[in-house]
Amino acid sequence: MLVHFELICRDRESHARRGRFRTTHGVVETPVFMPVGTQATVKSLTPQEVEDLGARILLGNTYHLYLRPGAERIARLGGLHQFMGWKGAILTDSGGFQVFSLAKIRTIEEEGVSFQSHIDGSRHVITPEKSVEIQEALGSDIAMCFDECTPYPVTYAYAKASMERTVRWARRCLEAHGREDQALFGIVQGSTFLDLRRACLEQLAALDLPGYAIGSLSVGEPKEEMLAVLENVAPLLPADKPRYLMGVGTPEDLVEGVRCGVDMFDCVMPTRNARNGMLFTSWGSIQIKNARYADDPRPIEDGCGCYTCRHFSRAYLRHLFMARELLAYRLNTLHNLHYYLGLMEQIRHSLEAGAFAEWRRRFYANRDGGGTSD
Amino acid sequence: MLVHFELICRDRESHARRGRFRTTHGVVETPVFMPVGTQATVKSLTPQEVEDLGARILLGNTYHLYLRPGAERIARLGGLHQFMGWKGAILTDSGGFQVFSLAKIRTIEEEGVSFQSHIDGSRHVITPEKSVEIQEALGSDIAMCFDECTPYPVTYAYAKASMERTVRWARRCLEAHGREDQALFGIVQGSTFLDLRRACLEQLAALDLPGYAIGSLSVGEPKEEMLAVLENVAPLLPADKPRYLMGVGTPEDLVEGVRCGVDMFDCVMPTRNARNGMLFTSWGSIQIKNARYADDPRPIEDGCGCYTCRHFSRAYLRHLFMARELLAYRLNTLHNLHYYLGLMEQIRHSLEAGAFAEWRRRFYANRDGGGTSD
Ligand SMILES: [Zn+2]
Ligand SMILES: [Zn+2]
Numbered sequence: 063m064l065v066h067f068e069l070i071c072r073d074r075e076s077h078a079r080r081g082r083f084r085t086t087h088g089v090v091e092t093p094v095f096m097p098v099g100t101q102a103t104v105k106s107l108t109p110q111e112v113e114d115l116g117a118r119i120l121l122g123n124t125y126h127l128y129l130r131p132g133a134e135r136i137a138r139l140g141g142l143h144q145f146m147g148w149k150g151a152i153l154t155d156s157g158g159f160q161v162f163s164l165a166k167i168r169t170i171e172e173e174g175v176s177f178q179s180h181i182d183g184s185r186h187v188i189t190p191e192k193s194v195e196i197q198e199a200l201g202s203d204i205a206m207c208f209d210e211c212t213p214y215p216v217t218y219a220y221a222k223a224s225m226e227r228t229v230r231w232a233r234r235c236l237e238a239h240g241r242e243d244q245a246l247f248g249i250v251q252g253s254t255f256l257d258l259r260r261a262c263l264e265q266l267a268a269l270d271l272p273g274y275a276i277g278s279l280s281v282g283e284p285k286e287e288m289l290a291v292l293e294n295v296a297p298l299l300p301a302d303k304p305r306y307l308m309g310v311g312t313p314e315d316l317v318e319g320v321r322c323g324v325d326m327f328d329c330v331m332p333t334r335n336a337r338n339g340m341l342f343t344s345w346g347s348i349q350i351k352n353a354r355y356a357d358d359p360r361p362i363e364d365g366c367g368c369y370t371c372r373h374f375s376r377a378y379l380r381h382l383f384m385a386r387e388l389l390a391y392r393l394n395t396l397h398n399l400h401y402y403l404g405l406m407e408q409i410r411h412s413l414e415a416g417a418f419a420e421w422r423r424r425f426y427a428n429r430d431g432g433g434t435s436d
Numbered sequence: 437m438l439v440h441f442e443l444i445c446r447d448r449e450s451h452a453r454r455g456r457f458r459t460t461h462g463v464v465e466t467p468v469f470m471p472v473g474t475q476a477t478v479k480s481l482t483p484q485e486v487e488d489l490g491a492r493i494l495l496g497n498t499y500h501l502y503l504r505p506g507a508e509r510i511a512r513l514g515g516l517h518q519f520m521g522w523k524g525a526i527l528t529d530s531g532g533f534q535v536f537s538l539a540k541i542r543t544i545e546e547e548g549v550s551f552q553s554h555i556d557g558s559r560h561v562i563t564p565e566k567s568v569e570i571q572e573a574l575g576s577d578i579a580m581c582f583d584e585c586t587p588y589p590v591t592y593a594y595a596k597a598s599m600e601r602t603v604r605w606a607r608r609c610l611e612a613h614g615r616e617d618q619a620l621f622g623i624v625q626g627s628t629f630l631d632l633r634r635a636c637l638e639q640l641a642a643l644d645l646p647g648y649a650i651g652s653l654s655v656g657e658p659k660e661e662m663l664a665v666l667e668n669v670a671p672l673l674p675a676d677k678p679r680y681l682m683g684v685g686t687p688e689d690l691v692e693g694v695r696c697g698v699d700m701f702d703c704v705m706p707t708r709n710a711r712n713g714m715l716f717t718s719w720g721s722i723q724i725k726n727a728r729y730a731d732d733p734r735p736i737e738d739g740c741g742c743y744t745c746r747h748f749s750r751a752y753l754r755h756l757f758m759a760r761e762l763l764a765y766r767l768n769t770l771h772n773l774h775y776y777l778g779l780m781e782q783i784r785h786s787l788e789a790g791a792f793a794e795w796r797r798r799f800y801a802n803r804d805g806g807g808t809s810d
Contacts, residue, residue, distance in 0.1 A: 106763060108763065139731070139749065378476070392762070
């Protein structure tokens with residue numbers, strides 16, 4: 063199975079690491095942030111723009127693509143890369159998260175999950191084998207094992223039963239998986255119970271999968287609980303394989319994830335918040351609809367090299383947003399993704415320079431008012 | 437007043453002409469199509485994309501910009517060009533059309549028009565002097581005289597009174613206008629009554645304005661009525677100045693406008709229809725939501741050089757449109773504007789080659805099934 067992970071260097075003071083992995087669609091430098099392309103598009107952007115922003119790997123959503131336009135259709139049209147015109151790597155999630163968060167669940171059984179589409183109410187069943195079949199049809203570079211994304215909070219008993227089923231489903235996924243140019247990653251579950259997380263990790267590690275993810279974080283638990291799982295579980299994931307923290311999170315979450323040894327991240331936050339007018343900067347975030355920006359000729363952030371900041375004022379961006387102009391969503395998305403991808407690039411450079419701790423100190427100092435102020 | 441119009445050549449068999457005019461923001465080759473940038477943006481596109489499509493002049497809407505974000509604000513931020521990041525020329529309409537079509541009119545009097553904003557119901561008065569003041573604040577290269585866009589149908593008496601007021605308003609606009617780097621165009625009214633159109637034209641021509649437009653066409657009248665006005669009025673507009681057909685129209689309308697001697701066009705059709713999934717091709721138009729395109733790997737039109745057609749299939753465009761993805765509106769808009777701007781480029785080349793009649797014959801033959809079929 064592909065995904066050749068290479069560890070370039072480790073931080074001396076934390077679990078942070080600088081690495082790189084190879085896929086059929088190019089090399090990915092880690093730690094990496096993967097923009098989310100839910101419905102075969104990173105919302106509002108062309109693939110060329112996403113590439114120009116520096117992204118080399120995207121996340122595609124199995125659940126959405128299965129329902130519309132359909133995985134078989136995408137396969138007939140040459141696979142997901144060709145369909146959406148993206149030359150870089152693609153990771154598809156298992157469909158589990160969306161089945162549990164968007165669809166109307168009918169039943170969760172050992173065999174799989176029955177649900178109704180959130181689009182048209184049609185009935186479907188996704189089993190571990192079906193999830194693998196869909197992801198093989200999509201032709202992603204990295205597929206994820208079908209899992210139950212446990213909500214928060216759950217009882218210990220529920221978390222244990224769910225985690226054990228997720229492990230059994232992972233074995234079935236591995237059994238069903240056959241595509242040689244696609245890597246299959248396992249997902250560690252167990253909610254906020256550290257012993258369950260460790261037990262899950264041990265059983266999945268035994269499957270010798272080419273990468274491992276931590277699932278069901280940032281699902282409503284307090285920040286300290288998330289950090290506790292991160293700090294206790296991430297460093298235990300096999301060190302010679304990519305470690306992926308699913309669906310997380312804020313810039314701070316990414317920095318802490320890296321500190322705990324995570325290599326891969328994805329989150330809708332930069333793109334979704336952009337469409338809601340929330341823009342990231344090194345000193346925090348701003349709401350562009352705020353009246354104080356109506357006459358502000360400055361860019362979102364001085365010195366930001368993104369297309370938006372090089373060409374447009376806060377006043378113009380506020381106008382576009384208030385007028386609900388389509389260009390608002392694009393320009394905001396360009397800036398926010400530039401921020402997230404730039405953040406990861408800074409982190410990689412700091413790791414290469416053996417200066418991650420110092421970089422992290424400055425990152426927080428900027429946010430505490432030490433940096434450029436708004 | 438700026439806008440130096442130069443006639444390059446005339447067609448021998450029609451009133452069509454190939455020209456060029458100069459503005460403070462660049463040279464515009466005519467016949468030209470001006471994409472509409474209502475709220476200081478061509479919907480969904482960046483100024484760079486609009487420029488890359490070959491557009492050198494845009495239309496901005498005085499009514500919209502006056503209400504939001506406000507002309508004084510745009511002036512403080514450096515004017516409309518700087519505000520929206522557009523380096524080419526800009527023509528602003530007078531606000532008349534939108535006041536009459538969008539706002540809730542309170543009164544039309546000799547002094548001007550009282551209305552309520554369609555955005556927040558606030559009350560405003562636009563007079564000829566106010567329209568000029570707003571357009572001078574916006575800093576467009578070409579401003580239009582404030583006029584009443586007469587609906588269809590109206591009585592002869594109404595059309596006559598309205599036209600005569602529009603002429604008086606034009607005189608007041610000229611009186612009020614002072615910006616040296618901005619040209620002020622007149623607008624010929626008179627509904628579908630040819631004698632009224634001619635009377636209006638004569639009185640406006642006496643003002644020696646640097647350009648003339650035909651207004652209130654394509655407002656619901658039968659195609660033959662529109663053509664009758666075009667054929668009888670356009671050739672009478674001063675030959676040494678740009679002639680502008682406002683708010684028109686279909687590809688066929690543009691071809692017939694050129695034949696009658698029109699130099700400038702604007703219309704929301706390519707951009708608005710794009711957002712509704714209607715795509716223009718040389719053999720007619722297609723509705724991308726049609727189920728027949730769900731598995732169609734071909735581009736919208738074979739051989740089209742636009743970004744959309746070079747990279748994406750009809751199947752992908754249909755998927756984006758059905759999923760209401762923001763990228764759908766962008767990709768469709770890019771193609772439709774490429775089509776409209778390409779059409780005008782073909783027309784200009786045919787005029788230079790003395791082959792407009794032959795080009796026009798082929799244009800219609802393609803649409804009658806002689807061209808590539810869908
Ligand atoms: Zn920026
Ligand atoms: Zn095209």
